[in-house]
Amino acid sequence: MVVTAGCMEAVVMCLKAVTKPGDTVAIENPTYFGIFQVIESLGLKALEISADPLTGIDPARLEKLIGRFPIKACVFVTNFSNPVGACMPDDKKEQLVRLITKHRIPLIEDDIYGELYFGKHRPKTCKSFDREGWVLYCSSLSKSLSPGYRIGWTLAGRFTQEVLRTKMIHTVTGTSLTQEAIAHFLSIGRYEFHLRRLRKALHTQCLRYIQGIMTWFPEGTRISRPQGGFVLWVELDRKINAYRLYQEALKHGISVAPGQLFSAQPNFSNYLRISYARPWDTEVEEGLGTLGRLIRNYRS
Numbered sequence: 262m263v264v265t266a267g268c269m270e271a272v273v274m275c276l277k278a279v280t281k282p283g284d285t286v287a288i289e290n291p292t293y294f295g296i297f298q299v300i301e302s303l304g305l306k307a308l309e310i311s312a313d314p315l316t317g318i319d320p321a322r323l324e325k326l327i328g329r330f331p332i333k334a335c336v337f338v339t340n341f342s343n344p345v346g347a348c349m350p351d352d353k354k355e356q357l358v359r360l361i362t363k364h365r366i367p368l369i370e371d372d373i374y375g376e377l378y379f380g381k382h383r384p385k386t387c388k389s390f391d392r393e394g395w396v397l398y399c400s401s402l403s404k405s406l407s408p409g410y411r412i413g414w415t416l417a418g419r420f421t422q423e424v425l426r427t428k429m430i431h432t433v434t435g436t437s438l439t440q441e442a443i444a445h446f447l448s449i450g451r452y453e454f455h456l457r458r459l460r461k462a463l464h465t466q467c468l469r470y471i472q473g474i475m476t477w478f479p480e481g482t483r484i485s486r487p488q489g490g491f492v493l494w495v496e497l498d499r500k501i502n503a504y505r506l507y508q509e510a511l512k513h514g515i516s517v518a519p520g521q522l523f524s525a526q527p528n529f530s531n532y533l534r535i536s537y538a539r540p541w542d543t544e545v546e547e548g549l550g551t552l553g554r555l556i557r558n559y560r561s
């Protein structure tokens with residue numbers, strides 16, 4: 262395991278280990294904008310693959326694209342993706358690992374939301390099906406504890422030495438003091454206790470926010486029903502430009518993420534990502550009410 266400064270550094274180190282500038286990297290569409298930025302800054306090309314809102318990437322579709330494009334690596338958020346909230350079923354994960362192993366294509370699996378499940382069991386990871394080391398698993402404590410600790414990690418399989426070397430060149434080593442403190446917290450069982458409470462709270466907040474959106478937003482609004490994580494993907498009327506709405510909302514002290522941030526194509530200009538990480542209170546309720554009013558009064 263290589264410890265990193267958060268999940269994003271893990272993804273960067275893994276991408277650097279398995280690609281060179283000009284290479285093509287497959288990502289989900291829509292995908293977390295941080296992944297786009299990294300791909301761009303490393304001089305890579307992104308191949309956006311439509312992902313099912315419930316089950317994520319379809320391995321059969323990926324296989325067809327492997328035949329048509331020189332895909333050098335994949336970066337997928339397999340559990341509760343950001344922004345859609347899709348969770349790839351276990352059998353699809355297994356198929357995906359078989360496929361990338363057959364084609365010898367490294368899969369960088371970003372599992373940052375994996376611990377935040379609402380069901381009885383933690384969803385599996387692609388890494389758990391990886392027998393030949395082609396999956397580079399990345400995660401961190403940023404979503405499940407706090408982003409401020411900057412503690413993440415990667416299990417980079419057959420690329421571990423290359424990732425270690427890249428990490429050493431870039432940051433020499435991680436901060437050992439915070440690692441010591443977190444290691445203590447993990448070893449005394451407090452983390453498990455914290456996670457159990459957090460999952461319950463997030464599930465309740467998810468339902469409360471959905472109810473709020475259904476109350477305040479116009480008829481025809483469509484909302485994702487994630488089974489974990491903490492973001493909702495909301496589809497608005499086609500005439501709404503989510504970026505303009507985002508700017509209007511900011512004037513009222515409301516922060517949402519417009520769909521345009523999550524794809525290089527114009528398909529999501531009427532979508533919003535709304536985080537339900539903040540506990541429900543009257544301010545949130547009023548914020549959703551204001552957002553609903555801005556949408557109803559929107560003039561194109």
Ligand SMILES: Cc1ncc(COP(=O)(O)O)c(C=O)c1O
Pocket residue numbers: 266267268269270293295338343371373400401402403404408412413
């Ligand atoms: C899918 C995904 N990966 C990585 C990150 C960044 O993680 P970290 O703060 O641990 O670098 C985020 C943050 O929003 C994310 O949504």
